[in-house]
Amino acid sequence: MQPQTVKQRQTKYCDAIEDTLSRLGHATNSELLQFIRTSFPEVSATTVHRATTRLAERGTIGIAPAARDGSMRYDTNVAPHDHFMCNQCGVIRDTDVIDRVKPILEQSIAGCAIEGRLTISGICKQCREKHS
Ligand SMILES: [Zn+2]
Ligand SMILES: [Zn+2]
Incomplete structure (x- = not known):
């Protein structure tokens, strides 16, 4: 696979994650995966994990308090609250x-x-x- 294609795919998933998170408000990787799979059935848990990590590092998405099972939860609202x-x-x-x-x-x-x-x-x- 060409590096260019990989980059485009990553951007596509990042966009889908941002979009899904903005609708949900707060979500864990597994919740995001569940929603994103309805449009991209081929997406893996690892891809979602990498994308949310990258988006959070960039400050595009925020980090919310962990879910009850201890999994990391992301926040569409990046302002402190x-x-x-x-x-x-x-x-x-x-x-x-x-x-x-x-x-x-x-x-x-x-x-x-x-x-x-x-x-x-x-x-x-x-x-x-x-x-x-
Ligand atoms: Zn309740
Ligand atoms: Zn929040």
């Missing part, structure tokens, strides 16, 4: 509360400083409605 994660279904949502809650949290742990972003866990709306 906080997350809510559902303990039941594992769904993840973007939020942006650090500026508001940081003073309260830091006051409660006097002398310590909070760094980075928050991941708050709970039960999402869909799961609450299912169980009510």
